[in-house]
Amino acid sequence: MTAFKQRVLSGMQPTGNLHLGNYLGAMVNWVKMQETHETLYCVVDLHAITQATSVWGGPATLRKSTLEVAAAYIAAGIDPNRSILFNQSRVHQHAELAWIFNCVARLGWLNRMTQFKEKAGKDRENASVGLYDYPVLMAADILIYHATHVPVGDDQKQHLELCRDIAIKFNNDFSVEFFPITEPVIMGTATRVMSLRDGTKKMSKSDPSDLSRINLTDSADDIAKKIRKAKTDADGLPAEAEGLKGRAEAENLVGIYAALSDVTVADVLKQFGGGQFSALKNALADLAVAKLAPINDKMVRLLADPGYVEGVLVDGAARAAVIAEPIMAETKKIMGFV
Numbered sequence: 063m064t065a066f067k068q069r070v071l072s073g074m075q076p077t078g079n080l081h082l083g084n085y086l087g088a089m090v091n092w093v094k095m096q097e098t099h100e101t102l103y104c105v106v107d108l109h110a111i112t113q114a115t116s117v118w119g120g121p122a123t124l125r126k127s128t129l130e131v132a133a134a135y136i137a138a139g140i141d142p143n144r145s146i147l148f149n150q151s152r153v154h155q156h157a158e159l160a161w162i163f164n165c166v167a168r169l170g171w172l173n174r175m176t177q178f179k180e181k182a183g184k185d186r187e188n189a190s191v192g193l194y195d196y197p198v199l200m201a202a203d204i205l206i207y208h209a210t211h212v213p214v215g216d217d218q219k220q221h222l223e224l225c226r227d228i229a230i231k232f233n234n235d236f237s238v239e240f241f242p243i244t245e246p247v248i249m250g251t252a253t254r255v256m257s258l259r260d261g262t263k264k265m266s267k268s269d270p271s272d273l274s275r276i277n278l279t280d281s282a283d284d285i286a287k288k289i290r291k292a293k294t295d296a297d298g299l300p301a302e303a304e305g306l307k308g309r310a311e312a313e314n315l316v317g318i319y320a321a322l323s324d325v326t327v328a329d330v331l332k333q334f335g336g337g338q339f340s341a342l343k344n345a346l347a348d349l350a351v352a353k354l355a356p357i358n359d360k361m362v363r364l365l366a367d368p369g370y371v372e373g374v375l376v377d378g379a380a381r382a383a384v385i386a387e388p389i390m391a392e393t394k395k396i397m398g399f400v
């Protein structure tokens with residue numbers, strides 16, 4: 063088996079505000095992986111346009127959101143000198159490889175993608191072809207760098223399986239060991255942060271209720287208010303993790319606390335088990351403000367100089383292309399393009 067260099071790639075869409083789910087499910091791990099791996103992080107602007115224009119907001123909003131997400135990466139601890147930070151549309155090889163992968167991936171594989179079904183909803187005929195093809199572009203994002211590890215939240219598991227299937231089929235079809243079989247990295251106690259209003263739904267940018275999520279740009283007052291109002295059940299907190307089973311809201315708040323303080327769920331229950339939710343909620347509000355306020359402040363400072371943030375993306379894209387271009391060229395050679 064070919065030994066591939068350990069390399070990390072991940073990305074987020076510049077649609078709407080980033081929230082606590084994005085931060086704990088993905089970004090915290092991105093920051094950690096800078097210590098151990100070569101890391102590439104992109105703002106996936108080509109993915110953003112797969113939804114209706116009213117969702118991604120049109121040209122002025124796309125531009126603003128792209129810079130905001132890049133600023134959030136830096137503010138959360140992505141160091142543009144250590145990591146390659148760029149926006150996807152600047153490195154044309156992503157789209158080029160996606161076309162080739164369109165001819166590798168099978169319709170049946172894409173038909174099974176649950177995220178497409180959720181996002182397209184009932185009006186599937188009216189969804190863009192790009193939304194259907196979203197996971198293929200995602201596979202190209204990863205494999206154009208021969209990335210071996212992809213840190214994401216739990217909701218991306220199925221897309222990463224598709225990425226593996228594409229790599230395996232390409233390798234088999236052309237009798238090569240060219241693309242790595244990428245490992246998803248889904249780690250921590252908050253791999254699936256749930257809505258604060260309904261513990262059965264994922265915390266999401268698209269939830270109509272702003273009370274359902276904590277945005278990275280929320281003020282301290284808003285964070286405290288949202289946590290105070292978070293749905294809970296009638297029982298107190300259990301002393302052991304077993305007691306959280308079937309109690310989605312309780313499990314979510316404990317998981318968020320554990321992730322923000324970088325301890326285990328058992329540790330949190332040692333401290334708060336047997337008590338009322340109010341004690342946990344007060345401590346969680348303080349903790350969330352302490353963690354998020356410095357990120358928010360740094361984002362505001364960075365965005366006061368959008369030229370700097372754009373410069374980081376331009377520089378990152380040039381560094382990314384140095385890795386992507388030879389892999390693109392070799393892919394074409396393997397397939398017989400003249």
Ligand code: TYM
Nearest residue numbers: 072073074075083084087088106200214215253254255265
């Ligand atoms: P996006 O922007 O929808 O989500 C960005 C990251 O945040 C994670 N996430 C969550 N984690 C825990 N709890 C939640 N409630 C929650 N909501 C979102 C997502 O799992 C993701 O890691 N399709 C990707 C973007 C992408 C990508 C890629 C990722 C495009 N190309 C290549 C990795 C590699 C996505 O979900 O974006």
